[in-house]
Amino acid sequence: MPSMVRSDAHYVALCGGVGGAKLADGLAQVLPADTLRLVVNVGDDFSHLSLGISPDLDTVLYTLAGVAHAAQGWGREAESFAVLDEVKRLGGPDWFLLGDKDIALHLLRLTMMGAGATLTQAMRALAERLGVATPILPVTDDDVRTIIETDGGALPFQTYFVRLRCAPAARGCRFEGAETAQLSHEVLQALDDPALAGVILCPSNPYLSIDPILAVRPLRERLRRLEVPVIAVSPIIGGRAIKGPAAKMMTELGLDPSPAVIADRYADFLDATLIDEEDAALAAVDKRLLVAKTMMHTRQDRAQLARDCLAAIDMITKGASPPIPARDRNVQRTEK
Amino acid sequence: MPSMVRSDAHYVALCGGVGGAKLADGLAQVLPADTLRLVVNVGDDFSHLSLGISPDLDTVLYTLAGVAHAAQGWGREAESFAVLDEVKRLGGPDWFLLGDKDIALHLLRLTMMGAGATLTQAMRALAERLGVATPILPVTDDDVRTIIETDGGALPFQTYFVRLRCAPAARGCRFEGAETAQLSHEVLQALDDPALAGVILCPSNPYLSIDPILAVRPLRERLRRLEVPVIAVSPIIGGRAIKGPAAKMMTELGLDPSPAVIADRYADFLDATLIDEEDAALAAVDKRLLVAKTMMHTRQDRAQLARDCLAAIDMITKGASPPIPARDRNVQRTEK
Secondary structure, eight states, X not given: OOTTSOTTOEEEEEEOSHHHHHHHHHHHHHSOGGGEEEEXXXXXXXXXXXXXXXXXXXXXXXXXXXXXXXXXXXXXXXXXXXXXXXXXXXXXXXXXXXXXXXXXXXXXXHHHHHTTOOHHHHHHHHHHHTTOOSOEEESBSSOOXXXXXXXXXXXXXHIIIIISTTOSOEEEEEEETTTTOOBOHHHHHHHHXXXXXXXXXXXOOIXXXXXXXXXXXXXXXXXXXXXXXXXXXXXXXXXXXXXXXXXXXXXXXXXXXXXXXXXXXXXXXXXXXXXXGGGHHHHHHOTTEXXXXXXXXSHHHHHHHHHHHHHXXXXXXXXXXXXXXXXXXXXXXXXX | OOTTSOTTOEEEEEEOSHHHHHHHHHHHHHSOGGGEEEEEOOTTOEEETTEEEOHHHHHHHHHHHTOBOTTTSSSBSSOOOHHHXXXXXXTOOOSSOOOHHHHHHHHHHHHHHHTTOOHHHHHHHHHHHTTOOSOEEESBSSOOEEXXXXXXXXXXXXXXXXXXXXXXXXXXXXXXXXXXXXXOHHHHHHHHOTTEEEEEEOSOOIIIIIHHHHTSTTHHHHHHHOSSOEEEEOSEETTEESSSSHHHHHHHTTOOOSHHHHHHXXXXXXXXXXXXXXXXXXXXXXXXXXXXXXXXXXXXHHHHHHHHHHHHHHHHHTTOSSXXXXXXXXXXXXXX
């Protein structure tokens, strides 16, 4: 662990699927497991073939366990599809891909929850079995379901995202159940932790991954009132999303796909947003933006971006205002 | 279809797993699908990994669909175990073997039943998808659970049968839920069918497969009052069970493992019991016993035994009393 990480500092990271999971993995690499809590979107969750599907939770779990499929952005590596092949042969639905190993995890989770475990408790048990010590916390144990308002009507998330491959033009999102959902005990504990040193919004789709987390009240109010820094890593680089429909949705919603939009969207609680070196020019005119290498190709990239996040939080805590662009900070650290 | 089968005659067959399923397949081969109803034991059913397991129903379905594993007595041929391997790796239970294709069927059934289908309705839909037209009817859509009283205490069926491999000495069986379970609408319809020409007890374990069917009241009373013949095929040949623990249990229960015991056990409603050629000597002294080739090695053997059952019913209907031993009848037919 790099010496710059205070051993008594605890962190919370909010994340969705693939992009967020990569930074979550970086943070898990550089922080002791008992000092990091990942708060994960459940808006994509749905029931399929009687199984409770939690795409973001599982992507985070598989990524931290080192068993995620590197290229496809969901599911596990070295996966087989014998069950799904037979489901299809028997006339069942095969539009949502579930591998055999993935189904094993889903059956165990269903069994745990059938025996009374919360989703949070089931995730903890499964994480243990996959050798992941960092807590992966659903933002809530209640149902929150993302609905995409499109030109073709309101669509459940998976219909929009998987069945229709994000083709319909998005007009907005709403999060069914968020009004009544409660932050889990474990998430409240993480936010109330006196050792909390900062909160990181991972580079996940703001509309589909971060918004549904924030919609579970009073999370956004909590972040506004926090006395420690809250930073984000922009999922937008050079006007495009690294993965998924974020940039397409922004254009459809009449927004310019820019890192500044992320900073604007969360301006009520965000202290700084890390943007990629490619967008460094923006940081010159917008002091809320810090420059870092946010494109993560390797596990080392993830760890480095995690360190940059922690350094940014540390810097903001120490009162640098406006924060020093991360690029300068990186140079300083390199010189040490 | 052989000409001896009356096209307007309907039949009901009661059966459990492997042995019963073979004769059920024979009957399905020689009878039009709309003239045969299979009434199947659900006492072995249990919930495992959140899936509703119905071993006898599925053995019958897979056998009639021609996809049953020929040698092992459960599950499907050409099966893989990727899910179970991962369940084991994740610390889950692996003592009950479920293949990947088998899991696909279980997930579809769970989904159908989650949407409100009865077990009977789900089985019909699954049978259609596997190309099986003969109705495979759970004796009841309610829960009946076989409990084995052993020297080591009362054991749920699967614990006794699979986990402990029938090792504990059996002292008796009871069928939890049978007192309140209702015969399904479809089973009642089959028994009330004016075209009903006879009922066949397939060669299944009397204690573990036939008794729990009969325990669902008022099935046994119905059989007693039936005006058409009820016959059985003995699962005991030469003092041993073809498969499973029937002979061992009979010995433990202080009974002589003999075809006559089967005839005695169901004497209140049984008109005749078909026993194997190997036991032909018994038929000379016990006129309730008819001789046939009850050992089924091939699909042709199954069809032949089915024809022998139908011929025995026909003969009893026509008033032969005591019935002519099947061996004589077989000779007569061969001479035609």
